[in-house]
Amino acid sequence: xxxxxSASPHPRQLTDDAATAQRPAGQVSLLADLPRGxxxxxxxxxxxxxxxxxxxxxxxxxxSGTEVxxxxxxxxxxxxxxxxxxxxxxxxxxxxxxxLIREAA
Amino acid sequence: xxxxxxxxxxxGAVDTALPRIxxxxxxxAGKTSIFNALTGMHAKTGNYPGVTVSRFIGSTRIGDQRxxxxxxxxxxxxxPISPDEQVMVDVLHxxxxxxxxxxxxLVAIDxxxxxxxxxxxxxxxxxxxxxxxxxxxxxxxxGRQGHLDVEAFEQAxxxxxxxxxxxxxxxxxxxxxRIAQWRTWSAPVLPPPADPAETDAWAESxxxxxxxxxxxxxxxxxxxxxxxxxxxxxTIVFFAVMVLFFxxxxxxxxxxxxxxxxxxxxxxxxxxxxxxxxxxxxLLGEALLGGIGAVLVFVPQIVLLFLLIALLEGxxxxxxxxFLMDRVMARAGLExxxxxxxxxxxxxxxxxIMATRTLPSAKDRLATMMAAPLMTxxxxxxxxxxxxxxxxxxxARVGPFGVxxxxxxxxxxxxxVSAMVAAWAFKKIGxxxxxxxxxxxxxxxxxxxxxxxxxxxxxHSAKSFLRKCTTIIAVTTxxxxxxxxxxxxxxxxxxxxxxxxxxxxxxxxYVTDHSYxxxxxxxxxxxxxxxxxxxxxxxxxxxxxxxRETFVATLGQVAAADxxxxxxxxxxxxTHTDGPHAGEPLFTAPTIAALLVYFAFAMQCMATIxxxxxxxxxxxxxxxxxxxxxxxxxxxxxxxxTVVALLGG
Numbered sequence: 151x152x153x154x155x156s157a158s159p160h161p162r163q164l165t166d167d168a169a170t171a172q173r174p175a176g177q178v179s180l181l182a183d184l185p186r187g188x189x190x191x192x193x194x195x196x197x198x199x200x201x202x203x204x205x206x207x208x209x210x211x212x213x214s215g216t217e218v219x220x221x222x223x224x225x226x227x228x229x230x231x232x233x234x235x236x237x238x239x240x241x242x243x244x245x246x247x248x249x250l251i252r253e254a255a
Numbered sequence: 256x257x258x259x260x261x262x263x264x265x266x267g268a269v270d271t272a273l274p275r276i277x278x279x280x281x282x283x284a285g286k287t288s289i290f291n292a293l294t295g296m297h298a299k300t301g302n303y304p305g306v307t308v309s310r311f312i313g314s315t316r317i318g319d320q321r322x323x324x325x326x327x328x329x330x331x332x333x334x335p336i337s338p339d340e341q342v343m344v345d346v347l348h349x350x351x352x353x354x355x356x357x358x359x360x361l362v363a364i365d366x367x368x369x370x371x372x373x374x375x376x377x378x379x380x381x382x383x384x385x386x387x388x389x390x391x392x393x394x395x396x397x398g399r400q401g402h403l404d405v406e407a408f409e410q411a412x413x414x415x416x417x418x419x420x421x422x423x424x425x426x427x428x429x430x431x432x433r434i435a436q437w438r439t440w441s442a443p444v445l446p447p448p449a450d451p452a453e454t455d456a457w458a459e460s461x462x463x464x465x466x467x468x469x470x471x472x473x474x475x476x477x478x479x480x481x482x483x484x485x486x487x488x489x490t491i492v493f494f495a496v497m498v499l500f501f502x503x504x505x506x507x508x509x510x511x512x513x514x515x516x517x518x519x520x521x522x523x524x525x526x527x528x529x530x531x532x533x534x535x536x537x538l539l540g541e542a543l544l545g546g547i548g549a550v551l552v553f554v555p556q557i558v559l560l561f562l563l564i565a566l567l568e569g570x571x572x573x574x575x576x577x578f579l580m581d582r583v584m585a586r587a588g589l590e591x592x593x594x595x596x597x598x599x600x601x602x603x604x605x606x607x608i609m610a611t612r613t614l615p616s617a618k619d620r621l622a623t624m625m626a627a628p629l630m631t632x633x634x635x636x637x638x639x640x641x642x643x644x645x646x647x648x649x650x651a652r653v654g655p656f657g658v659x660x661x662x663x664x665x666x667x668x669x670x671x672v673s674a675m676v677a678a679w680a681f682k683k684i685g686x687x688x689x690x691x692x693x694x695x696x697x698x699x700x701x702x703x704x705x706x707x708x709x710x711x712x713x714x715h716s717a718k719s720f721l722r723k724c725t726t727i728i729a730v731t732t733x734x735x736x737x738x739x740x741x742x743x744x745x746x747x748x749x750x751x752x753x754x755x756x757x758x759x760x761x762x763x764x765y766v767t768d769h770s771y772x773x774x775x776x777x778x779x780x781x782x783x784x785x786x787x788x789x790x791x792x793x794x795x796x797x798x799x800x801x802x803r804e805t806f807v808a809t810l811g812q813v814a815a816a817d818x819x820x821x822x823x824x825x826x827x828x829x830t831h832t833d834g835p836h837a838g839e840p841l842f843t844a845p846t847i848a849a850l851l852v853y854f855a856f857a858m859q860c861m862a863t864i865x866x867x868x869x870x871x872x873x874x875x876x877x878x879x880x881x882x883x884x885x886x887x888x889x890x891x892x893x894x895x896x897t898v899v900a901l902l903g904g
Contacts, residue, residue: 202336203693209332211371213455225486226582235370236469238698245693
């Protein structure tokens with residue numbers, strides 16, 4: 151069976167870097183909200199992500215405990231290049247919103 | 256291996272008794288260059304049943320034994336998230352109709368991305384098929400201060416491991432030795448853990464055992480990306496690359512195409528000189544040689560486009576361009592990678608349609624293919640030049656710009672915008688069935704591709720164009736020639752109608768005016784009458800079906816222009832020959848506008864139809880494209896005519 155993937159059915163709002171700039175370290179937040187140049191540890195892929203999307207994100211390297219870094223944003227803000235498991239790949243906001251992270255204290 | 260191997264028979268291979276070896280791996284792992292190194296240029300392309308995924312099958316001889324090698328589409332996971340990936344997994348499980356699973360697997364993994372790739376290796380090993388792992392880019396790993404003990408890695412995985420650098424041919428001999436021993440490949444004592452949560456721990460233990468040290472960042476890539484992906488510089492460089500891309504195509508390919516045309520014109524002139532019978536000379540010189548010429552005239556441009564695409568792809572710039580354009584393409588429901596396909600379509604829709612193969616989503620692929628013919632290809636250029644020359648006074652200016660140039664720019668813009676709208680519409684329709692694929696794209700380090708790998712990629716594409724299109728272009732050209740030149744007219748008949756058989760221009764006009772094509776032109780006249788086209792324009796439009804630029808010469812012939820290639824004057828003086836408008840000029844502003852717009856939308860390219868059929872594996876999509884574009888062309892042309900007529904009073 152082909153499982154049907156989809157972006158998170160409830161795209162979360164309040165996603166501006168400025169708005170989330172003072173989020174306390176050590177708390178769980180979304181990869182999509184991590185500012186450029188910051189590093190964080192993947193907690194897990196969000197439960198409300200489609201199972202197939204979740205599985206693919208894990209296969210791409212976004213597994214619990216993996217360190218991830220925001221390398222750069224596209225000129226039009228989306229997509230964003232991340233560095234994970236020693237390589238770089240880009241995700242759109244919809245996918246980056248499916249990854250829960252924790253910034254180092 | 257000895258000959259006894261063969262007599263054992265390979266269990267289950269249906270179409271062949273040869274051992275079938277499948278190559279799998281993630282995109283950018285260097286799988287294709289290994290495939291090319293193993294099989295040479297003898298790969299066959301086909302389609303997997305039911306999906307628009309190309310299937311590459313080749314063969315190689317090792318000792319006395321031949322092996323079938325299948326290059327599976329690149330993937331990051333064996334958990335399918337699209338129908339295309341499902342097909343690949345079905346191949347591995349032998350669930351494809353009438354096919355057994357491959358006898359053995361070769362997995363390509365990039366040594367610089369081992370932390371990620373081992374998850375994929377774990378999934379592959381759990382299939383339980385004989386497996387050999389090929390570690391690629393080990394040179395880059397050491398160059399970036401990384402390390403891997405390949406022998407220990409082999410021990411830890413429990414399957415054979417070969418170090419291969421495909422595009423330099425390094426390790427290929429060792430790989431061939433290993434392939435020959437596929438029946439005795441070791442299998443892991445314990446398969447990797449089934450639970451995905453435990454895979455990371457397994458991967459780390461393997462890497463620790465193999466003394467793996469991850470590579471440092473690729474310095475060159477970091478520095479180059481800082482410029483090429485910079486919001487300002489990156490955008491400037493991007494547009495500069497695009498301008499250079501087209502500049503190269505037009506400055507190098509156009510003269511070459513001119514030579515091909517001149518050469519075939521000369522050949523057909525020779526046949527006219529040496530074959531007395533006018534009709535036989537025409538059939539040989541114009542129809543048959545013309546058909547071959549029509550195919551070959553495509554070649555310089557297409558080969559050059561494929562070369563540039565292969566180069567940009569090999570260096571790694573294509574994923575950067577896709578990254579920069581993704582947000583723009585998202586407006587049309589597509590992704591950055593579709594940009595490359597649409598971009599090539601500015602020169603020619605054929606490489607554009609073939610470039611859709613890089614899109615992971617089948618829906619994106621179809622939507623892009625449906626949109627590609629709308630991009631202003633170079634064959635429309637001569638038609639636009641002719642019609643704009645008729646429509647707009649060359650002296651007319653708006654500020655510093657000539658109006659002719661502005662109209663031309665407007666036609667290019669019209670093509671690009673309507674292509675985006677079409678892609679958006681087809682994507683919308685497609686998305687109603689099934690949900691969206693997640694978007695992700697690896698940004699590989701910049702790599703200097705070997706000359707050989709670029710040439711092989713170009714050669715493969717050019718060869719598959721020739722194989723796919725030669726027949727359809729040649730047949731169309733011959734058929735159109737027959738339509739435009741039959742029935743035969745004797746000299747007596749010509750004289751009876753006041754035509755001097757020695758005056759070739761007059762004869763050509765008479766023959767065209769009384770051809771089956773003219774009958775067709777009359778037949779469809781009621782349909783095109785609202786657009787202001789008379790039967791002669793219809794003949795021109797019909798003749799453009801093999802290649803759009805033919806329109807110019809055919810109209811010239813119909814109008815009995817002294818020089819059919821430069822028919823502007825003759826066209827200006829053409830009038831309606833019958834009907835309510837008899838005697839009035841034929842090429843009025845509304846009619847020219849309608850014609851321009853008709854050419855912008857109509858699918859008048861049999862080669863494009865041919866490529867679409869091959870890429871989608873059937874007639875359904877080319878027929879949909881043909882129908883929707885023809886209807887759209889008529890409607891838009893009617894609109895253009897009405898608007899221009901209103902503006903002109």
